[in-house]
Amino acid sequence: MEHDALATAKQLVTRLFPDCEAALLAGSIVRGEATETSDLDLVVFDNNIMSSYRKSLMENGWPVEIFVHSLTSYQAYFDSDCQRGRPSLPNMVAEGIVLKDNGMIESIKHEARLLLQKGPAEWSAKEAEQKRYFLTDVLEDFLGCSNRAEELFIANALAEQLSEFVLRVNRQWTGSSKWMVRALKRYDDEFAGRFIEAFESYYRTAEKEEVIQLTDAVLNKHGGRLFDGFTIGKESREQ
Structure with a gap:
Protein backbone atom coordinates (compact mmCIF):
# COMPACT_ATOMS: atom_id res chain seq x y z
CA MET A 1 0.00 0.00 0.00
CA GLU A 2 2.76 2.44 0.92
CA HIS A 3 4.65 1.72 -2.31
CA ASP A 4 1.49 2.30 -4.38
CA ALA A 5 0.76 5.50 -2.47
CA LEU A 6 4.28 6.80 -2.98
CA ALA A 7 4.19 6.04 -6.70
CA THR A 8 0.80 7.74 -7.08
CA ALA A 9 1.99 10.80 -5.15
CA LYS A 10 5.14 11.16 -7.26
CA GLN A 11 3.09 10.76 -10.43
CA LEU A 12 0.71 13.52 -9.35
CA VAL A 13 3.49 15.95 -8.46
CA THR A 14 5.22 15.36 -11.81
CA ARG A 15 1.97 15.87 -13.76
CA LEU A 16 0.35 18.75 -11.85
CA PHE A 17 3.35 20.60 -10.38
CA PRO A 18 6.31 20.00 -12.71
CA ASP A 19 7.95 23.31 -11.75
CA CYS A 20 7.36 23.21 -7.99
CA GLU A 21 10.25 23.71 -5.60
CA ALA A 22 9.36 20.87 -3.23
CA ALA A 23 6.65 18.33 -2.39
CA LEU A 24 5.90 15.96 0.50
CA LEU A 25 3.65 12.96 1.11
CA ALA A 26 2.14 13.06 4.63
CA GLY A 27 -0.78 11.59 6.56
CA SER A 28 -1.75 8.14 7.78
CA ILE A 29 0.16 6.33 5.02
CA VAL A 30 3.43 7.82 6.26
CA ARG A 31 2.60 7.04 9.90
CA GLY A 32 1.71 3.41 9.11
CA GLU A 33 -1.89 3.98 10.23
CA ALA A 34 -3.68 3.71 6.89
CA THR A 35 -7.17 2.22 6.66
CA GLU A 36 -9.40 1.36 3.70
CA THR A 37 -10.71 4.94 3.65
CA SER A 38 -7.37 6.72 4.07
CA ASP A 39 -6.42 9.43 1.61
CA LEU A 40 -3.09 10.81 0.44
CA ASP A 41 -2.05 14.17 1.87
CA LEU A 42 0.33 16.09 -0.35
CA VAL A 43 2.05 19.33 0.61
CA VAL A 44 3.43 21.23 -2.37
CA PHE A 45 5.66 24.31 -2.32
CA ASP A 46 5.35 26.23 -5.57
CA ASN A 47 6.46 29.83 -5.98
CA ASN A 48 4.45 30.19 -9.19
CA ILE A 49 1.09 30.33 -7.38
CA MET A 50 -0.75 33.57 -6.57
CA SER A 51 -2.12 32.33 -3.23
CA SER A 52 -2.27 29.16 -1.14
CA TYR A 53 -5.03 26.70 -1.91
CA ARG A 54 -6.35 23.21 -1.22
CA LYS A 55 -7.46 20.76 -3.89
CA SER A 56 -9.21 17.35 -3.67
CA LEU A 57 -9.17 14.73 -6.41
CA MET A 58 -9.07 11.00 -7.16
CA GLU A 59 -5.93 9.39 -8.59
CA ASN A 60 -5.40 5.66 -9.23
CA GLY A 61 -8.27 4.89 -6.83
CA TRP A 62 -6.81 7.10 -4.09
CA PRO A 63 -8.62 10.11 -2.65
CA VAL A 64 -6.00 12.88 -2.58
CA GLU A 65 -5.85 16.14 -0.62
CA ILE A 66 -3.29 18.62 -1.95
CA PHE A 67 -2.17 21.63 0.08
CA VAL A 68 -0.32 24.11 -2.10
CA HIS A 69 1.85 26.91 -0.69
CA SER A 70 4.52 29.29 -1.84
CA LEU A 71 7.86 29.44 -0.07
CA THR A 72 6.51 32.26 2.11
CA SER A 73 2.75 31.68 2.44
CA TYR A 74 3.15 28.53 4.54
CA GLN A 75 4.55 30.63 7.40
CA ALA A 76 1.19 32.36 7.95
CA TYR A 77 -0.43 28.91 8.24
CA PHE A 78 2.25 27.80 10.70
CA ASP A 79 1.50 30.91 12.80
CA SER A 80 -2.27 30.37 12.59
CA ASP A 81 -1.94 26.73 13.65
CA CYS A 82 0.15 27.77 16.65
CA GLN A 83 -2.46 30.32 17.72
CA ARG A 84 -5.39 27.89 17.49
CA GLY A 85 -3.39 25.05 19.02
CA ARG A 86 -3.89 22.58 16.17
CA PRO A 87 -0.63 21.99 14.25
CA SER A 88 -2.07 20.55 11.04
CA LEU A 89 0.47 21.91 8.57
CA PRO A 90 3.55 21.68 10.83
CA ASN A 91 2.69 18.02 11.49
CA MET A 92 2.36 17.24 7.79
CA VAL A 93 5.63 18.99 6.97
CA ALA A 94 7.56 17.43 9.85
CA GLU A 95 6.41 13.86 9.13
CA GLY A 96 6.26 14.08 5.33
CA ILE A 97 8.24 11.88 2.95
CA VAL A 98 10.11 14.00 0.41
CA LEU A 99 8.81 13.57 -3.14
CA LYS A 100 10.74 16.46 -4.68
CA ASP A 101 13.24 18.94 -3.29
CA ASN A 102 15.21 21.72 -4.94
CA GLY A 103 17.22 22.25 -1.78
CA MET A 104 15.01 24.03 0.75
CA ILE A 105 12.76 21.36 2.26
CA GLU A 106 15.03 20.47 5.18
CA SER A 107 14.99 24.06 6.48
CA ILE A 108 11.16 24.10 6.33
CA LYS A 109 11.01 20.72 8.08
CA HIS A 110 13.36 22.05 10.77
CA GLU A 111 11.09 25.06 11.26
CA ALA A 112 8.07 22.75 11.64
CA ARG A 113 9.86 20.53 14.17
CA LEU A 114 10.85 23.52 16.29
CA LEU A 115 7.25 24.75 16.37
CA LEU A 116 5.97 21.32 17.38
CA GLN A 117 8.56 21.07 20.16
CA LYS A 118 7.73 24.56 21.44
CA GLY A 119 4.02 23.86 21.71
CA PRO A 120 1.06 26.16 21.01
CA ALA A 121 0.72 29.79 22.01
CA GLU A 122 0.00 30.10 25.73
CA TRP A 123 -3.50 31.16 26.72
CA SER A 124 -3.63 34.51 28.49
Whole structure:
Protein backbone atom coordinates (compact mmCIF):
# COMPACT_ATOMS: atom_id res chain seq x y z
CA MET A 1 0.00 0.00 0.00
CA GLU A 2 2.76 2.44 0.92
CA HIS A 3 4.65 1.72 -2.31
CA ASP A 4 1.49 2.30 -4.38
CA ALA A 5 0.76 5.50 -2.47
CA LEU A 6 4.28 6.80 -2.98
CA ALA A 7 4.19 6.04 -6.70
CA THR A 8 0.80 7.74 -7.08
CA ALA A 9 1.99 10.80 -5.15
CA LYS A 10 5.14 11.16 -7.26
CA GLN A 11 3.09 10.76 -10.43
CA LEU A 12 0.71 13.52 -9.35
CA VAL A 13 3.49 15.95 -8.46
CA THR A 14 5.22 15.36 -11.81
CA ARG A 15 1.97 15.87 -13.76
CA LEU A 16 0.35 18.75 -11.85
CA PHE A 17 3.35 20.60 -10.38
CA PRO A 18 6.31 20.00 -12.71
CA ASP A 19 7.95 23.31 -11.75
CA CYS A 20 7.36 23.21 -7.99
CA GLU A 21 10.25 23.71 -5.60
CA ALA A 22 9.36 20.87 -3.23
CA ALA A 23 6.65 18.33 -2.39
CA LEU A 24 5.90 15.96 0.50
CA LEU A 25 3.65 12.96 1.11
CA ALA A 26 2.14 13.06 4.63
CA GLY A 27 -0.78 11.59 6.56
CA SER A 28 -1.75 8.14 7.78
CA ILE A 29 0.16 6.33 5.02
CA VAL A 30 3.43 7.82 6.26
CA ARG A 31 2.60 7.04 9.90
CA GLY A 32 1.71 3.41 9.11
CA GLU A 33 -1.89 3.98 10.23
CA ALA A 34 -3.68 3.71 6.89
CA THR A 35 -7.17 2.22 6.66
CA GLU A 36 -9.40 1.36 3.70
CA THR A 37 -10.71 4.94 3.65
CA SER A 38 -7.37 6.72 4.07
CA ASP A 39 -6.42 9.43 1.61
CA LEU A 40 -3.09 10.81 0.44
CA ASP A 41 -2.05 14.17 1.87
CA LEU A 42 0.33 16.09 -0.35
CA VAL A 43 2.05 19.33 0.61
CA VAL A 44 3.43 21.23 -2.37
CA PHE A 45 5.66 24.31 -2.32
CA ASP A 46 5.35 26.23 -5.57
CA ASN A 47 6.46 29.83 -5.98
CA ASN A 48 4.45 30.19 -9.19
CA ILE A 49 1.09 30.33 -7.38
CA MET A 50 -0.75 33.57 -6.57
CA SER A 51 -2.12 32.33 -3.23
CA SER A 52 -2.27 29.16 -1.14
CA TYR A 53 -5.03 26.70 -1.91
CA ARG A 54 -6.35 23.21 -1.22
CA LYS A 55 -7.46 20.76 -3.89
CA SER A 56 -9.21 17.35 -3.67
CA LEU A 57 -9.17 14.73 -6.41
CA MET A 58 -9.07 11.00 -7.16
CA GLU A 59 -5.93 9.39 -8.59
CA ASN A 60 -5.40 5.66 -9.23
CA GLY A 61 -8.27 4.89 -6.83
CA TRP A 62 -6.81 7.10 -4.09
CA PRO A 63 -8.62 10.11 -2.65
CA VAL A 64 -6.00 12.88 -2.58
CA GLU A 65 -5.85 16.14 -0.62
CA ILE A 66 -3.29 18.62 -1.95
CA PHE A 67 -2.17 21.63 0.08
CA VAL A 68 -0.32 24.11 -2.10
CA HIS A 69 1.85 26.91 -0.69
CA SER A 70 4.52 29.29 -1.84
CA LEU A 71 7.86 29.44 -0.07
CA THR A 72 6.51 32.26 2.11
CA SER A 73 2.75 31.68 2.44
CA TYR A 74 3.15 28.53 4.54
CA GLN A 75 4.55 30.63 7.40
CA ALA A 76 1.19 32.36 7.95
CA TYR A 77 -0.43 28.91 8.24
CA PHE A 78 2.25 27.80 10.70
CA ASP A 79 1.50 30.91 12.80
CA SER A 80 -2.27 30.37 12.59
CA ASP A 81 -1.94 26.73 13.65
CA CYS A 82 0.15 27.77 16.65
CA GLN A 83 -2.46 30.32 17.72
CA ARG A 84 -5.39 27.89 17.49
CA GLY A 85 -3.39 25.05 19.02
CA ARG A 86 -3.89 22.58 16.17
CA PRO A 87 -0.63 21.99 14.25
CA SER A 88 -2.07 20.55 11.04
CA LEU A 89 0.47 21.91 8.57
CA PRO A 90 3.55 21.68 10.83
CA ASN A 91 2.69 18.02 11.49
CA MET A 92 2.36 17.24 7.79
CA VAL A 93 5.63 18.99 6.97
CA ALA A 94 7.56 17.43 9.85
CA GLU A 95 6.41 13.86 9.13
CA GLY A 96 6.26 14.08 5.33
CA ILE A 97 8.24 11.88 2.95
CA VAL A 98 10.11 14.00 0.41
CA LEU A 99 8.81 13.57 -3.14
CA LYS A 100 10.74 16.46 -4.68
CA ASP A 101 13.24 18.94 -3.29
CA ASN A 102 15.21 21.72 -4.94
CA GLY A 103 17.22 22.25 -1.78
CA MET A 104 15.01 24.03 0.75
CA ILE A 105 12.76 21.36 2.26
CA GLU A 106 15.03 20.47 5.18
CA SER A 107 14.99 24.06 6.48
CA ILE A 108 11.16 24.10 6.33
CA LYS A 109 11.01 20.72 8.08
CA HIS A 110 13.36 22.05 10.77
CA GLU A 111 11.09 25.06 11.26
CA ALA A 112 8.07 22.75 11.64
CA ARG A 113 9.86 20.53 14.17
CA LEU A 114 10.85 23.52 16.29
CA LEU A 115 7.25 24.75 16.37
CA LEU A 116 5.97 21.32 17.38
CA GLN A 117 8.56 21.07 20.16
CA LYS A 118 7.73 24.56 21.44
CA GLY A 119 4.02 23.86 21.71
CA PRO A 120 1.06 26.16 21.01
CA ALA A 121 0.72 29.79 22.01
CA GLU A 122 0.00 30.10 25.73
CA TRP A 123 -3.50 31.16 26.72
CA SER A 124 -3.63 34.51 28.49
CA ALA A 125 -5.23 34.60 31.95
CA LYS A 126 -8.32 36.16 30.34
CA GLU A 127 -8.54 33.44 27.68
CA ALA A 128 -8.22 30.70 30.31
CA GLU A 129 -10.95 32.38 32.38
CA GLN A 130 -13.27 32.56 29.37
CA LYS A 131 -12.69 28.91 28.51
CA ARG A 132 -13.32 27.96 32.14
CA TYR A 133 -16.61 29.90 32.07
CA PHE A 134 -17.80 28.26 28.84
CA LEU A 135 -16.79 24.81 30.11
CA THR A 136 -18.82 25.50 33.27
CA ASP A 137 -21.76 26.61 31.12
CA VAL A 138 -21.86 23.42 29.03
CA LEU A 139 -21.40 21.29 32.17
CA GLU A 140 -24.43 22.99 33.74
CA ASP A 141 -26.43 22.35 30.55
CA PHE A 142 -25.40 18.69 30.73
CA LEU A 143 -26.41 18.46 34.39
CA GLY A 144 -29.81 20.04 33.87
CA CYS A 145 -30.84 18.39 30.62
CA SER A 146 -33.51 15.65 30.73
CA ASN A 147 -34.02 15.34 26.96
CA ARG A 148 -31.88 12.42 25.79
CA ALA A 149 -31.62 13.67 22.19
CA GLU A 150 -30.41 17.11 23.29
CA GLU A 151 -28.22 15.59 25.99
CA LEU A 152 -26.21 13.60 23.43
CA PHE A 153 -25.17 16.74 21.60
CA ILE A 154 -24.40 18.58 24.84
CA ALA A 155 -22.15 15.66 25.82
CA ASN A 156 -20.32 15.96 22.50
CA ALA A 157 -19.71 19.67 23.13
CA LEU A 158 -18.59 18.95 26.68
CA ALA A 159 -16.07 16.33 25.53
CA GLU A 160 -14.57 18.72 22.99
CA GLN A 161 -14.35 21.69 25.38
CA LEU A 162 -13.01 19.58 28.23
CA SER A 163 -10.25 18.04 26.13
CA GLU A 164 -9.29 21.45 24.71
CA PHE A 165 -9.17 22.98 28.20
CA VAL A 166 -6.97 20.21 29.65
CA LEU A 167 -4.53 20.36 26.76
CA ARG A 168 -4.27 24.11 26.29
CA VAL A 169 -3.85 25.05 29.97
CA ASN A 170 -0.91 22.63 29.91
CA ARG A 171 0.62 24.10 26.72
CA GLN A 172 -0.18 21.01 24.67
CA TRP A 173 -1.34 20.72 21.07
CA THR A 174 -4.98 19.80 20.62
CA GLY A 175 -7.12 18.52 17.75
CA SER A 176 -10.58 17.56 16.63
CA SER A 177 -12.27 14.24 15.93
CA LYS A 178 -9.74 11.38 16.17
CA TRP A 179 -6.94 13.87 16.83
CA MET A 180 -8.59 14.93 20.07
CA VAL A 181 -8.09 11.56 21.76
CA ARG A 182 -4.64 11.13 20.21
CA ALA A 183 -3.57 14.47 21.68
CA LEU A 184 -4.89 13.48 25.10
CA LYS A 185 -3.00 10.19 24.98
CA ARG A 186 0.24 11.93 24.02
CA TYR A 187 -0.14 14.32 26.94
CA ASP A 188 -1.35 11.94 29.67
CA ASP A 189 -2.29 8.37 28.80
CA GLU A 190 -3.83 7.74 32.23
CA PHE A 191 -6.08 10.79 32.01
CA ALA A 192 -7.03 9.89 28.44
CA GLY A 193 -8.12 6.47 29.68
CA ARG A 194 -10.35 8.02 32.35
CA PHE A 195 -11.73 10.49 29.83
CA ILE A 196 -12.65 7.73 27.36
CA GLU A 197 -14.09 5.51 30.08
CA ALA A 198 -16.26 8.32 31.50
CA PHE A 199 -17.83 9.30 28.17
CA GLU A 200 -18.13 5.71 26.97
CA SER A 201 -19.99 4.85 30.17
CA TYR A 202 -22.34 7.81 29.67
CA TYR A 203 -23.13 6.92 26.04
CA ARG A 204 -23.72 3.29 27.00
CA THR A 205 -25.77 3.74 30.20
CA ALA A 206 -26.94 7.40 30.16
CA GLU A 207 -25.42 7.78 33.64
CA LYS A 208 -23.73 11.18 33.90
CA GLU A 209 -21.82 10.96 37.17
CA GLU A 210 -18.42 9.87 35.81
CA VAL A 211 -18.40 12.68 33.25
CA ILE A 212 -19.46 15.24 35.87
CA GLN A 213 -16.79 14.11 38.34
CA LEU A 214 -14.09 14.18 35.65
CA THR A 215 -15.04 17.68 34.51
CA ASP A 216 -15.21 19.02 38.05
CA ALA A 217 -11.83 17.48 38.85
CA VAL A 218 -10.31 19.40 35.93
CA LEU A 219 -12.07 22.65 36.80
CA ASN A 220 -11.16 22.41 40.49
CA LYS A 221 -7.47 22.55 39.61
CA HIS A 222 -8.11 25.98 38.10
CA GLY A 223 -10.53 27.54 40.55
CA GLY A 224 -13.63 25.42 40.05
CA ARG A 225 -16.80 26.24 38.14
CA LEU A 226 -17.05 29.87 37.08
CA PHE A 227 -20.24 31.93 36.76
CA ASP A 228 -20.66 34.59 39.45
CA GLY A 229 -18.75 37.76 38.59
CA PHE A 230 -17.63 36.72 35.11
CA THR A 231 -17.71 39.49 32.50
CA ILE A 232 -16.96 39.57 28.79
CA GLY A 233 -17.05 42.41 26.30
CA LYS A 234 -16.26 45.23 28.74
CA GLU A 235 -14.00 45.93 31.67
CA SER A 236 -15.61 45.77 35.11
CA ARG A 237 -15.11 48.85 37.28
CA GLU A 238 -14.64 49.06 41.00
CA GLN A 239 -17.04 51.54 42.59
